[in-house]
Amino acid sequence: MPAITSTNVANAIVKLVAVDALPALMGNLVMGNLVNRDFEPSLAQAGDTINVPIPPTMVANNISEGGTVQTQNPALASAQIVLNTHAEATFQVPDVTKVLAVPDLLRLYMQPAMVALAEKIEFDLLNLYGQFTANTSLGAPATPLTEATIDAAETALFEAKVPANQPKYLVVDSTSYSVLRQIPRFSEFSSAGDAGLRALIDGAVGKIKDFYVFRSQYVPKTGTAPVTVHNLAFTKSALGLVMRRLPQPLPGTGAIAEYAELGNFGMRVTMSYQPNTLAQQFTVDVLYGVGVLRNAHGVQVRS
Numbered sequence: 001m002p003a004i005t006s007t008n009v010a011n012a013i014v015k016l017v018a019v020d021a022l023p024a025l026m027g028n029l030v031m032g033n034l035v036n037r038d039f040e041p042s043l044a045q046a047g048d049t050i051n052v053p054i055p056p057t058m059v060a061n062n063i064s065e066g067g068t069v070q071t072q073n074p075a076l077a078s079a080q081i082v083l084n085t086h087a088e089a090t091f092q093v094p095d096v097t098k099v100l101a102v103p104d105l106l107r108l109y110m111q112p113a114m115v116a117l118a119e120k121i122e123f124d125l126l127n128l129y130g131q132f133t134a135n136t137s138l139g140a141p142a143t144p145l146t147e148a149t150i151d152a153a154e155t156a157l158f159e160a161k162v163p164a165n166q167p168k169y170l171v172v173d174s175t176s177y178s179v180l181r182q183i184p185r186f187s188e189f190s191s192a193g194d195a196g197l198r199a200l201i202d203g204a205v206g207k208i209k210d211f212y213v214f215r216s217q218y219v220p221k222t223g224t225a226p227v228t229v230h231n232l233a234f235t236k237s238a239l240g241l242v243m244r245r246l247p248q249p250l251p252g253t254g255a256i257a258e259y260a261e262l263g264n265f266g267m268r269v270t271m272s273y274q275p276n277t278l279a280q281q282f283t284v285d286v287l288y289g290v291g292v293l294r295n296a297h298g299v300q301v302r303s
Contacts, residue, residue, distance in 0.1 A: 013096055013280075014258045018269040020103070021110060021284050022260040025267065028118035030216045031125040034169050035239040036293060037264035038081075044244035044287060046086050050079040052240050054293050081242045081291040085122045089113035096271075096280040117267075122218040124290045126171065129220060129230040132238075134291035134295040135160060142226030144179045145172070150209045153233040153299050160296035162235055170211035172231040176303045177215035180205050185204060197285055234298035243267075243288045252279035 026033065038052050093099060093115045099106040120148040135156045141147050150170065156170060170178070192295050209235060220230045246268045249255035255272040267286040274281040292298070 006086060011092065011256060011258075013099060013254055014192060014269060014271045015257050016099065016103075017106065017110065017271070017284075018258040018260040020106060021114060021269055022262050022265055022267060024110060025118055025161055026106070026263070026265060027036075028115050030122060030214050031116070031217075031239075032121050032172060032265075034171070034214070034234075034236060035076075035125060035241050036236050038240060038242045039244070039261070039264040039266045041259070041266065043247050044083055045220065045247075046083055046287060048083045048244070049084060050081050050242045050244070050289065052291075052293060053078050054237065063183045065195055068096035079240065079291060079293045081289040083241055083242065083244060083287055083289040085120070085289060086246075086285060086287050087117055089116045089186075090281060090283045092274060092277060092279040092281050093172040094279045098298045107109060108282075110282070113282075117183055117284065117286060118188075118220060121241070121288065122216060122284075125229075125241065126216065126218050126232065128219050128260060128292055129232050129238060129291060129300045130145055131292045132232075132295060132298040132300055137300040137302055140177050141223065143303060144275040145231070145301065147183050147209070149240075150180075150233075151267055152213065154209045154211065156299045157233065157235065157297065160267060164295055166235050166237065168211050169233065170233045170301070171206075171219065172214050172301075172303070173211065173216065173219040173221070173229050174215055174230060174233055176219075177213070178207060179303075180208065180213060183208075229303045231301040231303060232298060233301050235277050235294075237294050238292065238297035240291050240293045242290070243286060246285060246287050 013045070024243045038050065039206050067095045068197055086144060091109050093106070138152050138156070139145060152169065153170070160211060162168070207213065222228050222230065245259060248257050255270050259269040260267050260269060267284055272281050
């Protein structure tokens, strides 16, 4: 059995933080868990451009009888996303050895940092609403969402040839979510069955007009009097979140880093000593970029 040394303890602490950090981040994401995620454990730096492969659009040609059939192998389509965001959150643990014996203490220090990273990713994804130009924006500023507006959004995605088996998502702000819960035909058990019961008792909209409905505090709002809320209806293939590894700290700096990677998410956790506070400092950072992959597979729903 190897001897317990300060180096072994330090490596164990960083690994413990890395194991707990990524699930904490994913648990605070809404949009990040709904979009197309692209992660590879390869090193990259801010400014790099990543080609995200997407299925090409093909059209079948009508071959007349007796004609020659020619097969064609179309190039795989791709969308380019720039890794333009290096987001980090830093926290300090005064007595770092305690986290090995009391895991809840680590979560107490780490949770605010994970929430900060999740907020940044959510904000960047939801602010892509202006790039969905293939479909006409629905709804009107300062106007509550209606059943007809949600129906029109689903119709727009159908007309855009979104596959029927592909889940559709509607992410709205808190006010719009409240309005949806109060649609008369939807909020009563007599007309909506179990869905109405959940909306009335649990406060959960669940699914309406083939959309899985989620709410987020980070849905963009623009203008003043009236304020325009930019809700978003989309499929997973409409948006992309690309993440890549950051390099290890330079030798001799005293910093120790570990990677946390799971389910097409990846981040780096670095531990270093902060002499000003006599405490161990943890930095959780991630390199990512966001972008629209399929313009026609999303539509802005204003309220």
